[in-house]
Amino acid sequence: MDxxxxxxxxxxxxxxxxxxxxxxxxxxxxxxxLKDAGISVFRDEEELPVREPIHPKLVQAIQQSKISMPIFSRDYASSKSCLMEMQQMLDCQRTGDHFILPIFFDIGPSVVKDQIGTFRNSFRKHERNGVDPEKISMWKYALEKIGHLKGWDLQNIENG
Structure with a gap:
């Protein structure tokens, strides 16, 4: 990546x-x-033009953002698009001008960094469905790195 x-x-x-x-x-x-606080936010529903390829627009939006906030839920890893986004976030973080602030919605950080529980099951499905093993390895590495970042574990915050 450039x-x-x-x-x-x-x-x-x-x-x-x-x-x-x-x-x-x-x-x-x-x-x-965030919008009410005057923060410029990319969310696919508002920002992606209809009838255009999604993948390139998502990659560009991540590259053009100061901060990425992945909201990890039980089935986050079942989405190849989410995993691609997460990989791009990590790539941009390596440049030093991009920050990742993870939110662990209904799972703990250990599920993300260790790919256990529903994440393990999702990767097994990706493998059975013929996803390139190298791509899966890159996704797992990115999850491990992002799972180690300090974020918000909503299970441990009063009223989540």
């Missing part, structure tokens, strides 16, 4: 989440709270 591709910032925050898990609940509240 290091300069992560340098031009348009968004303050990129939200990454598995839609069926948190779109109409936590992610929606977080999005509106």
């Amino acid at each position: 290091v300069s591709s992560c340098s031009s910032k348009i968004y303050d925050v990129f939200l990454s989440f598995r839609g069926p898990d948190v779109r109409k609940s936590f992610a929606d509240c977080l999005y509106h709270g």
Whole structure:
């Protein structure tokens, strides 16, 4: 990846989440709270043009964000798109001008960093469905690195 591709910032925050898990609940509240505070937020529902390829636009949005906030839910790892986003976040963090602030919604950080429980099951499905083993290895590495970052473990915060 070209290091300069992560340098031009348009968004303050990129939200990454598995839609069926948190779109109409936590992610929606977080999005509106950030927007109401004057923070520029990328969320796929508002920012992606209809009828355009999703993958390149998501990669570009992550590169153009100062902060990425992956909202890890039980089925986050079942989404190849979420895993691709997370890999891109880590790539941009390596340039030194991108920060990742993970939110552990209904799972603990150990599920993410160790790929246990539902994450292990999701990776087994990806393997059975023929996803390239090298790609799976990169996703697991990114999850391990991001899972070690200090974030918000909502299970340990009063009223989550």
